[in-house]
Each structure stands twice: as C-alpha cells, then as structure tokens.
Ligand SMILES: [Mg+2]
C-alpha cells in the first residue's frame with residue numbers, strides 16, 4: 694500500500710534561516726514545528742527532509758559538519774516523538790548544474806525509489822519558489838509556502854510555521870484525507 698508523505702525543506706521551515714546554518718548554536722527550531730509535524734504523523738504521513746546545502750559546494754562548511762548537525766537535529770526530533778524517515782541533501786553549488794538541487798527532482802526521485810508514496814495525497818512545505826516548483830516537478834500534489842516571499846502556485850500560504858500549525862489544527866480534515 695502506498696503511504697502519504699510530507700516533504701520538508703529545512704532552513705526557513707524546520708529551523709530559522711540565518712543563512713548557511715551548520716552549527717548547533719545557530720540551529721533554532723521554528724515555533725510550532727514539533728506540533729505541526731506530530732499532526733502529520735498522527736494522520737499517517739511519513740516525513741522526509743529535502744534540503745539544498747550549496748554551502749558545502751561553495752566551501753562554507755563540510756559535508757561532515759552538515760551530517761553532524763543532521764544527527765543532532767534527528768535526536769532532538771526523537772526526543773519530541775518525531776521520526777524522520779530520511780534527510781536528503783544536495784551539496785552542489787548552482788553552477789554545477791546537478792540533478793538534485795531543488796527545483797530539480799533528484800532527491801524526491803531517490804525517496805520514491807525506496808518508498809511507496811501516494812503523491813496525490815502528499816504535501817510539501819517550503820519557503821522558496823524552488824521548493825514549490827520541486828513539488829510541481831515531482832507531482833507532489835499539495836504545497837504550503839511559509840514566509841514573506843512572494844511565492845506562486847502554493848496550495849496554502851502562511852507567514853510562519855506557527856500560523857500554519859494553528860490553521861491545520863483547526864482544519865484537520867485538509868490533511869486527514
Ligand atoms: Mg528554505
């Protein structure tokens with residue numbers, strides 16, 4: 694049987710985007726993100742993170758530093774009873790023109806190879822046009838745009854993760870399908 698999935702961007706969605714965050718000290722979870730993710734878990738979604746990390750390709754930090762931070766993040770999630778199936782990242786700089794930097798579909802393709810996902814009933818949450826365009830390119834049906842940027846073609850838009858969480862708590866049927 695195919696399972697619904699929630700695809701999550703990291704910076705600006707899970708943590709506050711201070712720009713090229715790779716240190717634990719700078720990793721600040723957004724308000725309401727734990728409750729929001731538990732809401733999706735309660736409704737039967739598998740959680741995946743898909744994140745562009747061009748800071749690695751640009752030489753601002755190493756893959757190892759990114760992976761250490763990821764381990765720490767996953768441990769914090771576990772303490773909050775949140776299990777993330779996997780975290781995929783693109784380490785390339787834009788000029789490398791890889792197939793995994795969002796909005797290219799490489800990371801989602803990889804997830805779909807290993808998991809039976811019901812894309813028609815899946816969601817993606819991001820804070821950039823490239824996130825929403827990834828969903829469109831990958832046939833992930835529903836999207837949520839977070840933040841102040843002008844983003845086109847999202848199903849729902851909220852200024853903050855907290856607003857998104859409050860809305861979905863009041864409108865659970867939207868993700869209960
Ligand atoms: Mg982002």
Ligand SMILES: [Zn+2]
Nearest residue numbers: 783791793794
């Ligand atoms: Zn890439």
